[in-house]
Amino acid sequence: MEIYEVGGAVRDSLLGRPVSDHDWVVVGATPQDMLDRGFQPVGKDFPVFLHPRSHEEYALARTERKTAPGYHGFSVHAAPDVTLEQDLSRRDLTINAMARDAQGRLIDPYGGQRDLAARCLRHVSPAFAEDPVRILRLARFAARFHDFSVAPETLTLMRTMVDAGEVDALVAERVWQELSRGLMEAHPSRMIEVLRECGALARLAPELDQLFGVPQPEQHHPEIDTGAHLLLVLDQCAAMDAPLPVRYACLCHDLGKGGTPPEEWPRHIAHEVRSERLSRALSERWRVPTEARELAELVAREHTHVHQSESFSPEARLRLLDRCDAWRRPERFGQLLWACECDARGRAGLQARPYPQRERLAADLRRLQALDQAAISAEALARGLKGPAIGQAIHHARLAALKAAG
Known part of the structure; x- marks a missing residue:
């Protein structure tokens, strides 16, 4: 039995990044060997075990064979004769297909260290095309490693997968799992860019894809393009350390602008109503958790009112608080204001501008909460x-x- 550290821990240590999780591959062992050593089985589709003391995951070396469309359609073979190189060959990216042995020596059969140095996301083998989740994972890694490019041959392979309908076979829960993690990375805009570049965004969220190329009034949006604004807002969310519900709400806040007839450009009258409706539909399609979906609808409907609230009369400010159910949901109201600030500052050259509306409305709510x-x-x-x-x-x-x- 030989044990190797694999995957993200190896990659991140080479990059000098903090390592929080460790994964291990065991070569030359059977499930019974692991049980005899006190490991606890947890894998349903293939043999994965938890270490009896560290509780880290140890997986038996395995190979996979595609048997049906989608990401469920695999036959897994785990046996003592499967080599480390065979196990690494089934992984998604070269930077994730490296290992270290017990002496700390690097095993890198597919050029992961080379691609780390070149800042390149490259698939390990043609087997990448067998699992559409890998498109989402690569886009998520692009959001984490924002200065990495996607290898041209990998991008071509991803487009081929999209054209073949592989992305259409993804289940909603897995899409949300990967995209929500990507939204929480340091540069979520890169995830959207990569998904758009390979054609997956148009299949997963045509409402988002349609925002690109749609102009907005330049006096409010120096970046003009609605899609470009969306990318700036998402990165502003990361810069302001916003939680997931706020980031998802910002993803959806302008969806209605994609439905504005071209003859009405660059104005987008009543886009808030369309944005709220499209946000609800997208949340249902991805089965987004309630907290995030409710905030997204609220932000879509009210963000322009929050922006304009500096000129509101006391009556108008009170109506806004009433509509937002701020009395019963003060935390959600605070997240609405957070999302609106990200929106206001997610504009070319305006990332550092003040946003007094947030503190003014938050102060209004505090003042009224203090009433007996x-x-x-x-x-x-x-x-x-x-x-x-x-x-x-x-x-x-x-x-x-x-x-x-x-």
Whole structure:
């Protein structure tokens, strides 16, 4: 039995990046050998075991054979005669197909170290084309390693896979799993660029693909192109360390602009309504978690109102807070403001501009949360008010507080 460290830990150590997870491949062993040493089995599709003390994953060396379309259609062979090189050959990218032995020696049969130095994402073998998830994984790695290019032959292979309909076989949960991880990388714009370049974006999210080439008013958007704006907003999310729901909401916030008739360009009247509807449809297609999908719809509908709120009267600001259900969902309202700031600063040359709307509306909410609603309700009851009239009394108290604050 021989044990090798493989994959991301080897890659990241060579790049000088922190290593948090370690994966191991075991050559020359059977499942029974692993059980006899106290390892716990966890793999359903192939033999993977947890170390009895470290709980790190140890997988038996294996090969795979394509048996059906999609990423489920594989036959796995794990046996003591499978070599390390055979196991590494089934991996997606050369930079992920390296290993270290117990003495720390690097095993690199497919040129991963060379491609690290060249800052290149390159597939290991034609087997890359057998698993459409690898398109998503490569795009996600592009968001992490934003200064890496995609090898021309790999990009050609990805386009061939898209044309063959392989991407259409992906299940929603796997698409969301990979794309959500890519959104949380340091340069999520690169993920979108790579997916668009190979044609996968048009298949997975035509609403997003249609944003590219659509102009916007230059006085508000120096970058002009709506797709270019989207990429800037996503990277602004990363720069501001926004959580996933905010990043997903920013991904969806302008979807309606792709449906503006060309004769109405560069204006996009009522795009918010279209954006909300398209956001809901995209979330259903990808089975996006509730927190992210609800925020995306809210941001799509209200982001222009938040941008304009500096000129709002107290009445208009109170209506905005009411529409956003800020009283019951203050955390979500805060995320709305976060997304709106990312949108406002995700514009060419304006990344550092202030966004006072966020603090102004957050202060409004804090001020109104400090009102003693119980006392207001008790006073209304003492005056003989009931039901909706009590709600009106609270509304008037909130409005008075906003007017007093200016």
